Amino acid sequence: MKAFLRTLNRSKWGYVFVAPWIVGFFIFSAYPLWLGVKLSFMNYNLVAPQSMRFVGLQNWINGFRDPLFWRSMINIIYNQAITIVLTFFIALAIAYGLFKISTGKRIWNSFFRAAYFLPTITSVVVVMLIFGSMLAPYGPLQNVLRQINILKKPIVWNLTPALIMPIIAIINSWMYFGVQAIILLGGLGTIPTEYSEAARIDGAKERTIFWKIMFPLLRPQIIFIMVMNAIGGLQMFTQVYVNFGITGGVNHAGLTPVLYIYGQGLGKFQMGYASALGFILSMIIVIATMIVFRVLREKD
């Protein structure tokens, strides 16, 4: 007993210092999670609470059957398929370029690194406003493309369902390839230079050295990027809300799952249904994350 008390006394500050996290966890994570479970079994309108009643699995069943929710799921998968591939390969090329110049002048080195980082520090709202004007039918980009005859007539991309998600994907790539390049560059920096030097002496080409020696050693960074893609990408909201509002635009072509849940919760105040959809989406995200780990992790 005495020994126990002594340990407790010696380590009491440990408990005191982690206490804020524990308290915060209970109030702002554990309790909302429990509330979310409860709400998902209720018909609960936030502004008409007197109508609250228990509906069992109804919200969950409705969620699995909701054509608009699955439409939003397909939209985001389509968007992410383009975003992830495009962003990653541009980032890889830029990272390799930055790696090559790292033996050169310091000033250029940090100049390029900083420049490529700029989109990362810019808010989604600002990026969307800039690109909205830039890509407008009579905006600077389309004007130039028409002058050199690549485009025949103005394109209203945000009213063309087939173009909405691909264009958002291109904007996303512009926003995120820089930070991914910095992450990959961090990985390239940890690879011992003897590896590529030895291969070069053996007569291996630059391209072979990159794909056969360096690329496989980037695995930790690639897993990190892809996990962040799976978690963050599937929860895209601001990009589409800013452009298309709560409905997701023409034919709901810009509707994403989080935008749909937001609409159910804060548009229609159906907190029970919105909670159930939140759980369904979260399960999909966790499964996607596990697939990424399973596919990319080191095989024994």
Place this chain on the structure above:
Amino acid sequence: MIKHERIERRRAYIFLSIGLVIVIYPFLLMVMSSFMTATQLLNNPQLIIPVPFTFSGYIGLFKRLDILNLFKNTIIIAGSVTLLNVFFDSLAAFALSKIKFPGRDALFGFMLFTLMIPGVLFFIPTYTMLYHWGWVNHYRALIFPSFVQFYSIFLMKQFMEQIPDELIEAAKIDGASDPRIYASIIIPMSLPVISTIAILIFMGAWNDFFGPLLYLRSPNMWTIQLGLQMFASSIPSSDAQIVWAGEVVITLPILILFLFLQKYFIQAFTNVGFK
């Protein structure tokens, strides 16, 4: 060998410069457009040079948007979140890295596990809870739910583990208590990681749109991101230069922070990876 390297490097410079144009052009368009008149923006958007050059966009920010109030709201929220996190995250990181207490490893494992829960799971029930507490349309709805964050604790813990135990032992022999060690050894030695975390959290709160959209109802409570978006979606095109000026003005503070503290920004992304 050296010659070969130089050719490689020159090719990399050319490639990176092409990429640079793509990265910089939207920013250039933003800055130039912010000095244009509404007429020029409407008629000649392919021109990059403002003719005539005007500050009417920037003046409009004060007259039509009340930009100072938006800044005030944003600074209160982003500043509070940053300060609270720096304090509470570093305390927890110190405990998890340097104080031995029963249950520590289990707690850390649990914290890691919570990182796996997608954020979307929380926003509807948290909104419901804060709505009942009457927190909607108050700064506190955006400050307290994120006053301590595990990801930051994790990064700080990794850094603090590098601090030699001998230093702490020596301080203990001299009779220093844990709070004293925290203030006089841990904090001064962890300033690099604390700066990185502070920047990340401040930038996140500054650029946040979703949180303010959820909780801030009246226009006088709005943050810059929310205020600018609301303004942009409601104005006639004769005021387009105000939106461009707004984009410049709300990006500038983060840009200035970035130019001065570049090392810490980039550091946050250079040592990441999952094995």
